[in-house]
Amino acid sequence: xxxxxxxxxxxxxxxxxxxxxxxxxxxxxxxxxxxxxxxxxxxxxxxxxxxxxxxxxxxxxxxxxxxxxxxxxxxxxxxxxxxxxxxxxxxxxxxxxxxxxxxxxxxxxxxxxxxxxxxxxxxxxxxxxxxxxxxxxxxxxxxxxxxxxxxxxxxxxxxxxxxxxxxxxxxxxxxxxxxxxxxxxxxxxxxxxxxxxxxxxxxxxxxxxxxxxxxxxxxxxxxxxxxxxxxxxxxxxxxxxxxxxxxxxxxxxxxxxxxxxxxxxxxxxxxxxxxxxxxxxxxxxxxxxxxxxxxxxxxxxxxxxxxxxxxxxxxxxxxxxxxxxxxxxxxxxxxxxxxxxxxxxxxxxxxxxxxxxxxxxxxxxxxxxxxxxxxxxxxxxxxxxxxxxxxxxxxxxxxxxxxxxxxxxxxxxxxxxxxxxxxxxxxxxxxxxxxxxxxxxxxxxxxxxxxxxxxxxxxxxxxxxxxxxxxxxxxxxxxxxxxxxxxxxxxxxxxxxxxxxxxxx
Numbered sequence: 294x295x296x297x298x299x300x301x302x303x304x305x306x307x308x309x310x311x312x313x314x315x316x317x318x319x320x321x322x323x324x325x326x327x328x329x330x331x332x333x334x335x336x337x338x339x340x341x342x343x344x345x346x347x348x349x350x351x352x353x354x355x356x357x358x359x360x361x362x363x364x365x366x367x368x369x370x371x372x373x374x375x376x377x378x379x380x381x382x383x384x385x386x387x388x389x390x391x392x393x394x395x396x397x398x399x400x401x402x403x404x405x406x407x408x409x410x411x412x413x414x415x416x417x418x419x420x421x422x423x424x425x426x427x428x429x430x431x432x433x434x435x436x437x438x439x440x441x442x443x444x445x446x447x448x449x450x451x452x453x454x455x456x457x458x459x460x461x462x463x464x465x466x467x468x469x470x471x472x473x474x475x476x477x478x479x480x481x482x483x484x485x486x487x488x489x490x491x492x493x494x495x496x497x498x499x500x501x502x503x504x505x506x507x508x509x510x511x512x513x514x515x516x517x518x519x520x521x522x523x524x525x526x527x528x529x530x531x532x533x534x535x536x537x538x539x540x541x542x543x544x545x546x547x548x549x550x551x552x553x554x555x556x557x558x559x560x561x562x563x564x565x566x567x568x569x570x571x572x573x574x575x576x577x578x579x580x581x582x583x584x585x586x587x588x589x590x591x592x593x594x595x596x597x598x599x600x601x602x603x604x605x606x607x608x609x610x611x612x613x614x615x616x617x618x619x620x621x622x623x624x625x626x627x628x629x630x631x632x633x634x635x636x637x638x639x640x641x642x643x644x645x646x647x648x649x650x651x652x653x654x655x656x657x658x659x660x661x662x663x664x665x666x667x668x669x670x671x672x673x674x675x676x677x678x679x680x681x682x683x684x685x686x687x688x689x690x691x692x693x694x695x696x697x698x699x700x701x702x703x704x705x706x707x708x709x710x711x712x713x714x715x716x717x718x719x720x721x722x723x724x725x726x727x728x729x730x731x732x733x734x735x736x737x738x739x740x741x742x743x744x745x746x747x748x749x750x751x752x753x754x755x756x757x758x759x760x761x762x763x764x765x766x767x768x769x770x771x772x773x774x775x776x777x778x779x780x781x782x783x784x785x786x787x788x789x790x791x792x793x794x795x796x797x798x
Contacts, residue, residue, distance in 0.1 A: 348399040355395055359387070410438055413445070451541060457485035458549045465556035467563035471495075474560050478553045482528055486514075486546060491530035493518065495557070498527045509534055516546040518554035525554045581635055592632075595625045619663050626692055630757045633689065634742070637764050644683035644769050648793055651680050651711050651722055658691035664699050668706035675711045677795030680720045686765045687790075690773070693758035694724050694786055702726025702783055713792065720792040723776070728783035731775065739775055766790070 413425075425442040461481035465474055475493045483491035489511050494501065495518075504513035511531035518525040528550050532538060599621040606614040636642040652673045659669055680687070698707045705727040712721050731739065740763050743756040763773040766788055776785035 462552045467559040488530040495526040516550040520558035648679045671709045681791040682769045690762040698726035702728030722788040726783040
């Protein structure tokens with residue numbers, strides 16, 4: 294609870310009570326505003342010090358007065374001398390009883406305000422700030438009660454401010470945007486701290502001069518918006534001239550400024566990341582369009598080069614023509630990979646499933662590589678099982694895997710194993726290159742786009758072979774996996790495809 298202030302910052306005296314009524318409760322921003330619980334009043338306007346003086350006088354005079362009255366009555370007895378000792382004993386007992394009763398009543402009356410203050414302190418400690426204490430007079434006890442009411446009211450007001458601050462922070466989301474957060478935070482600050490107005494400025498706080506406080510005019514307050522050590526701006530506003538502003542209030546405002554500063558910084562970063570993501574998506578779409586256009590434009594000249602080289606090769610025996618044909622075929626397959634990537638990402642790829650024997654397709658793909666100096670073997674354990682796949686896409690997968698085996702296997706023997714997984718109705722085609730194998734640092738990114746291994750030949754190729762191969766296998770309801778490291782086996786890849794069992798005779 295706070296009290297009005299006079300010029301110079303000193304608390305003003307509370308309003309005087311009406312004649313015959315209790316003192317007015319101190320209420321500014323309403324520590325006990327609109328309370329339905331009546332405030333207990335002690336002393337009916339008589340100060341505790343005055344009441345204590347009257348009590349002490351009464352405690353001394355009343356027993357003596359009673360004792361004197363009893364003596365006067367005793368003189369009227371027929372034989373006062375004979376009965377006086379017994380009467381004195383009786384009088385002493387009665388006076389002592391009356392003194393105890395008077396002391397008890399006076400003590401109960403005098404300690405009632407103290408008990409009320411102690412009970413109020415206990416209630417405040419338990420979080421109940423609902424009932425103020427009104428003690429009459431202008432002595433130390435009444436000022437103690439007034440101080441308690443003021444502290445309880447200030448605590449209640451700050452509790453309300455803290456609840457509103459927490460609610461404002463809880464609903465601050467970086468997705469709302471900076472402008473929305475600034476507008477809502479200004480209104481939250483105005484309501485939470487009882488300001489006349491509140492504005493948030495996103496500027497250097499050092500460039501905004503502090504407004505001078507003029508007695509009788511709305512009081513200016515301010516706090517910085519901070520995100521860590523970074524100063525983002527200011528909260529500035531005005532309080533009613535009668536409103537007190539204590540260090541604890543300023544601390545709460547600075548806490549609010551720090552939390553809102555973090556929320557605004559998060560919103561700025563969110564907007565920046567969103568803009569960067571949108572730019573990356575645009576660049577990615579532009580790159581895909583470029584690759585699609587380049588791929589289509591390369592296919593026609595490559596087809597012509599390969600056709601004329603084959604025609605010239607039939608007319609004369611020239612090794613250079615065969616090299617041109619092989620490299621044109623190799624470049625054509627790389628262009629097909631680029632085309633496949635664009636079709637995969639656009640969702641235009643539609644496999645045409647047919648029943649295929651794997652071993653003949655593997656031999657054909659190996660012959661297309663024209664690497665007769667590398668030993669090659671096939672262990673076909675399919676037992677008449679056939680694969681259900683798209684022939685053209687399967688050829689592309691086999692060529693990419695065998696080409697990788699030759700490139701990264703250091704031209705060591707390459708073996709292919711074809712096995713049946715009957716419980717799952719699948720055929721597994723495993724290619725082993727017996728080379729140095731795949732390093733642990735390459736395994737996590739093996740199937741990423743444009744990812745190449747760290748071997749000596751890593752710069753050769755587009756880095757799309759394994760990515761395209763796995764996506765093609767999955768499009769055919771299969772998969773491509775890299776097997777765990779096998780001693781002396783090099784890199785081991787397995788193509789899993791749906792299988793069809795042979796017909797029983």
